[in-house]
Amino acid sequence: MTTDCIFCKILRKEIPSAKIFENDKFYAFLDISPVNFGHAIIITKEHTETMITAKSSILREIMPVAKKIAIAIMKYHKADGFNLCINNCKAAGQLVPHLHIHIIPRFEADSVTIDKQKTKRYLPGEMEKLAVKIKEVVDSV
Numbered sequence: 001m002t003t004d005c006i007f008c009k010i011l012r013k014e015i016p017s018a019k020i021f022e023n024d025k026f027y028a029f030l031d032i033s034p035v036n037f038g039h040a041i042i043i044t045k046e047h048t049e050t051m052i053t054a055k056s057s058i059l060r061e062i063m064p065v066a067k068k069i070a071i072a073i074m075k076y077h078k079a080d081g082f083n084l085c086i087n088n089c090k091a092a093g094q095l096v097p098h099l100h101i102h103i104i105p106r107f108e109a110d111s112v113t114i115d116k117q118k119t120k121r122y123l124p125g126e127m128e129k130l131a132v133k134i135k136e137v138v139d140s141v
Contacts, residue, residue: 023065037105
């Protein structure tokens with residue numbers, strides 16, 4: 001844990017939180033500024049900034065926790081769906097540099113615009129060329 005990380009402070013109980021789940025590796029609580037009521041955050045107990053810096057074992061183990069919490073949130077709120085979101089680095093909207101997953105309950109009639117981002121269009125053949133180049137990098141990682 002780092003001394004100034006807000007999520008580490010929550011784990012040390014220096015900042016209060018509304019806990020909804022905890023085990024030896026993860027802690028989940030309700031977001032204090034929810035997109036919709038029931039919006040939860042799952043954090044790793046071991047401080048790591050992004051999913052790229054996280055141990056592979058943590059990434060394997062966090063998804064079943066996210067599934068369990070998403071099911072509970074959907075059931076309790078009778079939600080029509082949910083967003084599962086991991087922002088990595090400031091440019092992607094990560095406000096707290098500590099790996100965390102947002103689970104946001106969604107409803108047919110909500111006015112949330114999380115999924116209404118402007119999209120771009122590829123020129124003919126551009127997508128296929130880019131896929132080949134990215135695949136080469138994927139194969140080397």
